[in-house]
Amino acid sequence: MTIRTKHHFSLFKLFCTGTALAAVLGLIVIFAGMVLYPSFNDLIDCLLSEEIRFAITLSMVTALISTFLCAVIAIPAAYSMTRFDFFGKEAANILLNLPLSLPPLVAGIALLIFFSPVLSPFGSYLASIGINIVYTSAAIVIAQFFVNTPYMIRSLRSSFAMVNPRYEHTARTLGCSEWNTFVQVTLPMAKSGLIAGIVITWSKAMGEFGAVLMFAGAIAMKTETLPMALFINMTTGDIEKSVAAAIILLVISAVVLVAVEHFGKDKGVEYV
Amino acid sequence: MSSMSENGNADRGVSENCLTIDNFSITLGDFKADNLNLKVNAGEYCIIIGPTGAGKTILLETIAGIHRLKTGRIYLHGRDITDMPPELRGIGIVYQDYMLFPHMTIGDNIAFGLKQRGVSMEERVRKTAEIANKLGIGHLLGRYPQTLSGGEKQRAAIARAVILRPEVLLLDEPLSALDNTTRESLRRELKKLHKEMHTTIIHITHHFEDIYSLADRVVVMREGSIIQCGSVDEVVRKPDSRFIADFTGMENVFSGICTPAGNEASEIDIDGLKIYAVSERIGDVNVGIRPEELIISKEKLTSSARNSVRGEVIKITDNGIFSKIAVAEEISGTVFTAALTKQSIESMNIGIGDTVYLTFKATAVHVF
Numbered sequence: 300m301t302i303r304t305k306h307h308f309s310l311f312k313l314f315c316t317g318t319a320l321a322a323v324l325g326l327i328v329i330f331a332g333m334v335l336y337p338s339f340n341d342l343i344d345c346l347l348s349e350e351i352r353f354a355i356t357l358s359m360v361t362a363l364i365s366t367f368l369c370a371v372i373a374i375p376a377a378y379s380m381t382r383f384d385f386f387g388k389e390a391a392n393i394l395l396n397l398p399l400s401l402p403p404l405v406a407g408i409a410l411l412i413f414f415s416p417v418l419s420p421f422g423s424y425l426a427s428i429g430i431n432i433v434y435t436s437a438a439i440v441i442a443q444f445f446v447n448t449p450y451m452i453r454s455l456r457s458s459f460a461m462v463n464p465r466y467e468h469t470a471r472t473l474g475c476s477e478w479n480t481f482v483q484v485t486l487p488m489a490k491s492g493l494i495a496g497i498v499i500t501w502s503k504a505m506g507e508f509g510a511v512l513m514f515a516g517a518i519a520m521k522t523e524t525l526p527m528a529l530f531i532n533m534t535t536g537d538i539e540k541s542v543a544a545a546i547i548l549l550v551i552s553a554v555v556l557v558a559v560e561h562f563g564k565d566k567g568v569e570y571v
Numbered sequence: 572m573s574s575m576s577e578n579g580n581a582d583r584g585v586s587e588n589c590l591t592i593d594n595f596s597i598t599l600g601d602f603k604a605d606n607l608n609l610k611v612n613a614g615e616y617c618i619i620i621g622p623t624g625a626g627k628t629i630l631l632e633t634i635a636g637i638h639r640l641k642t643g644r645i646y647l648h649g650r651d652i653t654d655m656p657p658e659l660r661g662i663g664i665v666y667q668d669y670m671l672f673p674h675m676t677i678g679d680n681i682a683f684g685l686k687q688r689g690v691s692m693e694e695r696v697r698k699t700a701e702i703a704n705k706l707g708i709g710h711l712l713g714r715y716p717q718t719l720s721g722g723e724k725q726r727a728a729i730a731r732a733v734i735l736r737p738e739v740l741l742l743d744e745p746l747s748a749l750d751n752t753t754r755e756s757l758r759r760e761l762k763k764l765h766k767e768m769h770t771t772i773i774h775i776t777h778h779f780e781d782i783y784s785l786a787d788r789v790v791v792m793r794e795g796s797i798i799q800c801g802s803v804d805e806v807v808r809k810p811d812s813r814f815i816a817d818f819t820g821m822e823n824v825f826s827g828i829c830t831p832a833g834n835e836a837s838e839i840d841i842d843g844l845k846i847y848a849v850s851e852r853i854g855d856v857n858v859g860i861r862p863e864e865l866i867i868s869k870e871k872l873t874s875s876a877r878n879s880v881r882g883e884v885i886k887i888t889d890n891g892i893f894s895k896i897a898v899a900e901e902i903s904g905t906v907f908t909a910a911l912t913k914q915s916i917e918s919m920n921i922g923i924g925d926t927v928y929l930t931f932k933a934t935a936v937h938v939f
Binding site: 463465466468469470471472473474475476477479484487488490 | 632635636637656657658660662663664666668670672673674683684687688731732735737
């Protein structure tokens, strides 16, 4: 519980609170400046333009697919990291956390080299059977998946850790197999954390720039996700379109924030 | 384990044996248990006591099949269940903090095990209502666990376990989180359930009342081993070690020198104070006398009891139900603790500084 001292004047308190308010004000002014920069009609035109509609669709679809793939890997992996001891767990933990501090650009170039038809044996094998990943929408999905999976594992780990293993023990003694216990007890109990983790991963995928730029390129109307649309139009001087893409990303972030706040709300009191 | 209880077990024969833990060893994080042996008879109410960290919960969870044994075997009715997964063992568990699934109603919680077994909907509803009514929570089936009181939750958790008619029911401090009144009534409920269902029960507790009112047999654990196992009377009145004596609330535990005094009796010298006991021991011994065995009076009692000591009341403490009176014996300064009700202290008009007599039988003195 926070204790507020209300009635005493304190220069220190004034200073700290003033700084906080100034930070919030700065945020509002700067984003408002961006949102209000284009005229309303121009903004609507941009939002409805074929290019932006393409970018929205591409971002949505690739982010949905990559988030789904992340969840497929992250749910069992995070559960294992929470509950089981296995050889090399410590090392695995450190490796899985590495991408959290690594710039996505680095992940992007690593993927580019791995899948390149000329630079790697795996890439040339794929090319020999007619599969080319680099600079396609498949590369967008892979880049988002690669960068976001460690985040998702980390976020889901804390959700699973909040479920007391004794619930699972009890379910087992009541005749539930390991698989059924996971589906009937663990998953429902970790639900709000899982949803929050999935929503955040999706929004991160929508906004992924560095890795996607390196691996899928910034090709207009081909690998043009929302961040790419922002980038491409900026380089060609079409600021209105850039702003339109930026506003969409801003709105998505805001919605995600509210959603996570909503789902994460009862997290603290959850079944420990 | 004491040799006495082991012999007692062997005498009862193999056929009655329900659960046998043979040479059990396990390492789990910092916890280690080695060569633990335990036999529980069919239909027996077995209570495990011991300090925190003794490995009581781990023992229960291993019996349930949650943890893997390093070595040793577990048998249920002669069948080796060591490698059997928990869902096939037919052993139920109830924890102190209920572990009711928060995303299910009380009804769904209780019916959970039946559902896993593919029991039909009607049958589930019927059996759930039956057991819930028996435990007095029939009206709560549509509610979620978060809205229930501790006692109601524990009743639901017990119902959820016993609805499957487990061969062994494991109770891990089921009454510890409850207030006194609720604990009392749920304890009666457990006794009734045990009587009706003849389930073998292994129950961990920190409460002495549980032992007196429920146990057929008491197992004392410490640091991963069983240090005593026997009937309630054996463990409470004849503890194997000073640790058990302290833990079981014996209170009056002293060291002395024992010499034979004829007629099966022996005389024990405690710093100059001589008391009589029935023992065959000679030399350095510990003696233990339960506080309720001491009769306190202001005048010397004429009774058949062999021991009578005189001393001064130095302290009176009151725990709400009964009072404890500390008496310093006049020769040796040995402090005895007697227990009696607040009313009797008032009616006898005993206060600090008063000289009183403590009278107790030679058979009440436990020598170990």
